[in-house]
């Protein structure tokens with residue numbers, strides 16, 4: 564089959580690889596109809612992780628079940644399914660607690676597994692024609708048959724639940740104010756989720772005009788940090804108080820207005836923006852190693868975080884990969900009921916062969932490149 568293969572920094576190619584097959588009785592094989600490119604893929608793409616050439620990318624996958632292992636009970640051939648980016652077993656202690664992003668069995672020696680991602684286990688990605696799904700009963704979310712809401716449902720693999728998770732970590736409640744840093748797909752979904760949860764006012768910080776426009780479109784207040792300090796702009800609009808909650812949807816490759824990377828700048832901006840005893844939800848990625856870090860400490864994941872102010876203000880912070888399975892079923896039902904339309908972030912639907920060009924453009928955060936969904940069944 565054809566798949567998107569990482570070749571080295573700033574290079575992916577669509578290549579022929581072996582077809583996946585059932586490896587355990589609990590597996591299924593899915594024919595992929597939609598598979599999205601994620602900001603998380605870009606960290607690998609830019610050579611900013613330990614990813615080795617040869618990885619098949621793709622952790623945001625949706626498709627039709629083709630083959631079913633003999634030990635699978637609830638999934639049938641022909642089912643339309645969406646897979647959380649997390650690969651999880653369903654029976655370990657953290658899975659039983661609902662924290663499926665930190666599964667203890669699928670990636671021995673590490674808490675958490677994912678498709679097509681460095682350090683996340685041997686699971687090939689789904690930017691390909693087919694995908695093997697382990698523990699299929701647990702890892703497949705069933706969708707209504709047909710093709711309706713295809714791009715909305717594709718957002719259930721990662722960014723919609725991840726945005727929602729950010730609001731859960733930040734404990735967003737009705738009537739509150741929220742500052743979301745980053746208007747990439749994850750930040751936009753966090754803002755959208757905050758509004759779903761009843762936030763009174765949501766600020767979204769970025770510098771890419773088309774992304775800020777999308778934030779405005781859903782009813783958030785855009786803040787352009789290239790036009791002056793985001794902290795000051797938000798404080799000015801909240802009577803100097805700041806917001807009740809803050810969300811980091813940027814991560815360690817955050818930049819300052821001049822374009823230079825400063826890995827802790829968003830965390831520190833949040834400490835300043837959020838009012839005393841407020842809560843931070845951090846879903847932007849931070850890594851224990853960064854081969855392209857701006858300094859030696861950052862290369863080891865040691866950042867200059869203003870913990871003094873953080874403590875003084877009595878702030879709290881939740882972090883980590885999103886437990887997609889904790890939310891994907893409910894968010895699916897909001898889509899079906901017409902109460903959520905996360906596909907507003909999708910800007911391109913492209914055949915698999917266009918992946919190299921799409922990666923390049925999405926990586927540049929080109930205007931109008933907010934979220935790309937690859938369609939492996941579509942002819943180039």
Ligand SMILES: NC(=O)c1ccc[n+]([C@@H]2O[C@H](COP(=O)([O-])OP(=O)(O)OC[C@H]3O[C@@H](n4cnc5c(N)ncnc54)[C@H](O)[C@@H]3O)[C@@H](O)[C@H]2O)c1
Nearest residue numbers: 602603745747748749813814817818846847848883884885
């Ligand atoms: N925790 C999880 O489960 C999870 C899941 C998916 C993605 N992620 C992470 O979330 C982050 C965002 O992902 P994405 O797909 O939206 O990617 P993205 O890279 O497209 O979005 C990041 C956005 O942040 C903006 N930005 C950069 N510096 C900024 C600053 N100082 N202030 C405000 N905005 C700034 C960029 O312009 C960009 O639009 C990535 O780090 C990704 O790895 C985490």
Ligand SMILES: [Zn+2]
Nearest residue numbers: 601603623721
């Ligand atoms: Zn993703």
Ligand SMILES: [Zn+2]
Nearest residue numbers: 652655658666
């Ligand atoms: Zn588990």
